Amino acid sequence: MAAAIASSLIRQKRQAREREKSNACRCVSSPSKTKGSCEKPSRLNVFSRVKLFGSKKRRRRRPEPQLKGIVTKLYSRQGFHLQLQADGTIDGTKEEDNGYTMFNLIPVGLRVVAIQGVQTKLYLAMNSEGYLYTSVSVSFTVFVRDCVSVCLSSLYSKPPESSKWRLSNNFLYTVYVLLLLPPQEHFTPECKFKESVFENYYVTYSSMIYRQQQSGRGWYLGLNKEGEIMKGNHVKKNKPAAHFLPKPLKVAMYREPSLHDLTEFSRSGSGTPTKSRSASAVLNGGKAVSQNEST
DSSP states (O other), X not given: OHHHHHHHHHHHHHHHHHHHHHHHHHHHHOHHHHHHHHHHHHXXXXXXXXXXXXXXXXXXXXXXXXXXXXXXXEEETTSOEEEEOTTSOEXXXXXXXXXXXXXXXXXXXXXXXXXXXXXXXXXXXXXXXXXXXXXXXXXXXXXXXXXXXXXXXXXXXXXXXXXXXXXXXXXXXXXXXXHHSOOOOOBOGXXXXXXXXXXXXXXXXXXXXXXXXXTOOEEEOOBOTTSBBXXXXXXXXXSGGGOEEEEEEEEEEEEOOOBOOOOSSOBXXXXXXXXXXOXXXXXXXXXXXXXXXXX
């Protein structure tokens, strides 16, 4: 009896081993089971990758590149400080404490600078005829802010007798002032000047895109003996009119101006297109530009 029980147990164990072997062989030979067995680690890998991907921090935007320039005064060899007034007039003055004589010299290339008035935020520019003018670089937010300030100022004006007339008057006044606002202008290639050091350590500023066609002589920023701005093609680099001595006040960081294409008409400091120009003079913020050659 005991021998029969023992033999049956041995037989059961042997059958169990054979079943395990047959199951192992089926797992190896069956492609479906192989695929299922391989799916488990792949799913784990996918989940781990998703987890790692989600744990990655978002890349922060790099700060905008900044340009190191200087706030300076430009003293002419003629005895004047170059100034850029609020109405866009470019001329010379002997007042040393004048805020309109301070300029931002912003490097926009290799030995190329943009000359911007500190008080007015206007850029100096030279057009294709050698005339100096100012080009505004105003952001849309500043423009909207000015419009809102004008609207608010009109609302707080002195009220007339009729309230209806007051509202219509405020509206018309606002529209009128907005129409009188100068149009937005931009930093263009005409605002770029090449900065060169002369033999006597004075600095000259010439247009980057305009020069004499035949001789190749540059067109320079210059003041005459009366402190009046001159046409660029009438200024010679070896004359005192073209020589300026920078007087740095401090170092400052600037954003690179957004370069725009040239418009159809160059604009003066007052914001009006100079469509027609006489041979003798052109308006420069309300003043005539001298064309006498430097001496």
